Amino acid sequence: MRKSRNRKQANISFNKTGYYFIFPALITMFVLIIYPLLYGVYISFFDTNLVNKWDFVGILNFKSILTDLNFYKIILLTLKFSILVVGGHFLIGFILAHALNRNIRGMAIFRSILLLPWLFPEAVIALIFKWIFNPLYGLLNHVLMTVGLTSEPISWLGSKEYAFMMLVFVCIWKGYPMVMTMILAGLQNIDKTLYEAARVDGVSKWQEFLYITLPSLKSVLTVTLVLDTVWWFKHYTMAWVLTNGGPGQETSLISIDIYKTAFEFFDFGKAAAMSVVVFVVCLAISKLYRRLLRDE
Amino acid sequence: MKYRKLTAVLMAMTMVAALFTGCGSKTEEPAQTPAGQEAQGGDEKSDSGKADGEPITIQVMSGMMGEKVEGAIEQEIADDFMEKNPNIKIEFIPMSTNDVQKKIITLATGDSLPDVVGVQPTWLAQFEEMGIFEDLRPMMGEEYVNTYFEGALYEASVGDKILMFPWLCTPTALLYRADWFEEEGIQPPSNWDEFLEAAKKMTKDTDGDGKIDRWGFSMVGTRNNSGESRFVAMSRTWGVDEVVDNNGTWESGFTSPEFENFLTYFTDLNNEYGVVPPGAVETGYAEAVNYFSTEKTAMMITGSNAIGVIKSQNPEVGEKMASCMLPTGTTSCSATGIGGYAISATSEHKEEALEYLKFTLLPENILKFAEGTGRMPTQKDVMQDEMFNQEIFKGYVAMLDKPYKQPVFPGYVELLDVAGEAYSNIMGTGQSVEDAMKVVKEKTEAILAENNK
Numbered sequence: 121m122r123k124s125r126n127r128k129q130a131n132i133s134f135n136k137t138g139y140y141f142i143f144p145a146l147i148t149m150f151v152l153i154i155y156p157l158l159y160g161v162y163i164s165f166f167d168t169n170l171v172n173k174w175d176f177v178g179i180l181n182f183k184s185i186l187t188d189l190n191f192y193k194i195i196l197l198t199l200k201f202s203i204l205v206v207g208g209h210f211l212i213g214f215i216l217a218h219a220l221n222r223n224i225r226g227m228a229i230f231r232s233i234l235l236l237p238w239l240f241p242e243a244v245i246a247l248i249f250k251w252i253f254n255p256l257y258g259l260l261n262h263v264l265m266t267v268g269l270t271s272e273p274i275s276w277l278g279s280k281e282y283a284f285m286m287l288v289f290v291c292i293w294k295g296y297p298m299v300m301t302m303i304l305a306g307l308q309n310i311d312k313t314l315y316e317a318a319r320v321d322g323v324s325k326w327q328e329f330l331y332i333t334l335p336s337l338k339s340v341l342t343v344t345l346v347l348d349t350v351w352w353f354k355h356y357t358m359a360w361v362l363t364n365g366g367p368g369q370e371t372s373l374i375s376i377d378i379y380k381t382a383f384e385f386f387d388f389g390k391a392a393a394m395s396v397v398v399f400v401v402c403l404a405i406s407k408l409y410r411r412l413l414r415d416e
Numbered sequence: 417m418k419y420r421k422l423t424a425v426l427m428a429m430t431m432v433a434a435l436f437t438g439c440g441s442k443t444e445e446p447a448q449t450p451a452g453q454e455a456q457g458g459d460e461k462s463d464s465g466k467a468d469g470e471p472i473t474i475q476v477m478s479g480m481m482g483e484k485v486e487g488a489i490e491q492e493i494a495d496d497f498m499e500k501n502p503n504i505k506i507e508f509i510p511m512s513t514n515d516v517q518k519k520i521i522t523l524a525t526g527d528s529l530p531d532v533v534g535v536q537p538t539w540l541a542q543f544e545e546m547g548i549f550e551d552l553r554p555m556m557g558e559e560y561v562n563t564y565f566e567g568a569l570y571e572a573s574v575g576d577k578i579l580m581f582p583w584l585c586t587p588t589a590l591l592y593r594a595d596w597f598e599e600e601g602i603q604p605p606s607n608w609d610e611f612l613e614a615a616k617k618m619t620k621d622t623d624g625d626g627k628i629d630r631w632g633f634s635m636v637g638t639r640n641n642s643g644e645s646r647f648v649a650m651s652r653t654w655g656v657d658e659v660v661d662n663n664g665t666w667e668s669g670f671t672s673p674e675f676e677n678f679l680t681y682f683t684d685l686n687n688e689y690g691v692v693p694p695g696a697v698e699t700g701y702a703e704a705v706n707y708f709s710t711e712k713t714a715m716m717i718t719g720s721n722a723i724g725v726i727k728s729q730n731p732e733v734g735e736k737m738a739s740c741m742l743p744t745g746t747t748s749c750s751a752t753g754i755g756g757y758a759i760s761a762t763s764e765h766k767e768e769a770l771e772y773l774k775f776t777l778l779p780e781n782i783l784k785f786a787e788g789t790g791r792m793p794t795q796k797d798v799m800q801d802e803m804f805n806q807e808i809f810k811g812y813v814a815m816l817d818k819p820y821k822q823p824v825f826p827g828y829v830e831l832l833d834v835a836g837e838a839y840s841n842i843m844g845t846g847q848s849v850e851d852a853m854k855v856v857k858e859k860t861e862a863i864l865a866e867n868n869k
Contacts, residue, residue: 275695367844
């Protein structure tokens with residue numbers, strides 16, 4: 121009896137020790153993640169300049185944005201942008217990961233080259249592409265005009281027809297290596313005997329992919345999909361540098377709208393309220409993915 | 417058991433201590449000045465409370481330090497000051513001009529503004545509301561204040577307070593290729609009809625390959641401060657005030673027929689007449705200047721600061737250009753376009769900061785700056801220098817006699833964005849002027865209503 125009580129005490133004591141060890145991490149998380157998050161929610165209930173004006177307005181900021189049709193248009197545009205970019209990442213990521221998942225000599229060099237877009241800062245990539253797309257001096261127009269595909273320079277970032285798709289293209293180019301790397305890691309973890317067994321059973325390549333590769337990658341895909349979607353849903357840098365959200369509002373993503381509301385129009389309360397809505401949308405996307413891709 | 421528990425607690429405490437020590441260690445490292453000198457001490461904001469004999473560090477957040485020509489001259493002046501005042505060290509925080517406003521807000525909310533901050537008049541109303549800058553009038557003294565142009569002082573003030581040291585000005589005028597105008601046998605335009613005619617004549621195929629390769633007007637059509645400020649500089653001459661204070665009620669000319677007429681004229685330059693290079697709405701200031709300096713365009717509406725940039729990009733073009741007044745519509749006017757420095761209200765070295773700013777404004781320094789960059793003085797006597805009789809400054813000097821007094825309106829930047837959205841939509845998405853005007857009216861009225869509460 122006494123022995124069992126002692127063991128129980130030891131267990132309790134052991135559990136407490138665990139808490140002591142996670143305490144620093146807990147504080148760090150609170151300071152760096154929880155506090156800023158809660159502070160953002162707090163600001164959304166004020167009309168404030170963050171320095172000396174703090175007028176409590178209740179849910180007025182939320183009411184203002186949720187009754188504004190333009191806000192929904194921007195959210196829809198951002199969703200469309202995220203779907204196209206993430207879709208592009210997965211398509212290219214899958215193809216390249218498959219191509220790289222072979223034991224061919226010199227493959228490491230290709231892997232390094234294909235990873236390059238991921239290594240460059242977003243602002244640098246945006247500036248490079250801005251000049252590539254420049255109507256007068258840009259490489260793209262030069263090539264197209266040289267081969268006779270167009271006779272006049274095209275305004276890639278300044279016209280309704282092209283601006284959005286060019287932005288999507290640059291974002292796909294920048295982001296596919298992350299998806300490619302994750303899928304490649306997943307592919308390399310699949311047990312090779314599964315494929316051997318499938319081949320003995322005479323299954324086709326497509327069936328291999330459908331019944332072995334995809335199910336084995338499910339957990340990797342879920343994490344990658346959530347991370348990639350949320351990342352691009354709140355993307356700002358390249359859209360701002362390339363188009364400033366224009367022409368008109370053709371590439372005005374929600375992050376640009378929030379940025380302008382806060383740092384150009386000094387309406388921090390409204391910007392914070394918009395950020396809270398974006399947070400909720402991202403949370404919903406994450407839940408949706410988890411539900412759809414849940415392991416049976 | 418007790419020992420294990422104690423060890424765990426001690427380790428946890430050590431980790432927490434290490435965490436915070438790690439976070440705090442940066443402030444103990446000496447800061448590096450652009451000249452590669454080490455600043456003294458670890459106070460992030462400035463070196464207060466030094467022992468006798470140790471220099472005081474004045475931190476200067478400068479939008480011009482990021483520019484090639486301006487940055488070099490500003491550093492040169494600061495080095496000269498430090499040599500003459502070994503007890504004061506100037507430490508620059510370079511910043512892109514377009515980012516300064518955001519950076520100021522971020523630093524102000526963290527109560528960590530540098531001692532001296534580069535600012536533009538457009539933002540002063542908001543900054544005054546935040547109470548983050550010192551009123552410079554009592555520090556400067558009336559005698560010193562009176563050395564400035566009235567227009568420069570007006571733009572640097574909010575009410576009776578002078579919030580920024582008017583360092584230099586860049587009035588808006590028309591920069592043009594004098595040699596091409598001479599070749600065509602035409603005079604620089606004095607009104608907007610002549611401007612359009614001149615732009616049409618300058619737009620041509622110069623190498624005979626059947627394609628237009630030179631355009632009349634380097635339009636800055638981006639939906640940002642660069643584009644919008646030029647747009648309203650032009651619209652003012654059509655009799656459109658962005659905002660006016662009518663006995664305590666804010667009103668805007670953006671809802672007027674004059675604005676609609678100007679919006680039509682402005683966007684037709686691209687849509688109808690094709691006198692601007694392709695991609696107007698993606699052409700920012702940098703691209704527009706680049707087109708001018710690479711001989712792709714003949715005219716540009718810009719501040720005098722473009723002179724320095726064009727000269728540095730292509731000295732040959734620099735020799736061939738001249739300036740004239742902005743074409744007149746129903747009136748002729750230009751904002752002084754001052755730029756300058758404010759002193760942070762929380763600075764512990766206000767006197768030293770003022771001493772430095774006054775030094776930078778000594779005639780020899782400001783003339784050195786004007787010669788290199790094209791940015792002009794804000795002090796009356798310095799403007800008498802013969803440098804400003806040159807053809808290149810002629811239009812800018814003339815515009816200084818037509819100062820436009822823009823009221824300090826808290827929603828000004830938002831209002832500018834309404835104009836930016838309108839021309840961007842018309843030129844970039846093919847929206848009609850009528851539809852764009854509906855949005856302009858709706859948004860303008862909402863902004864006015866918000867500020868008339």
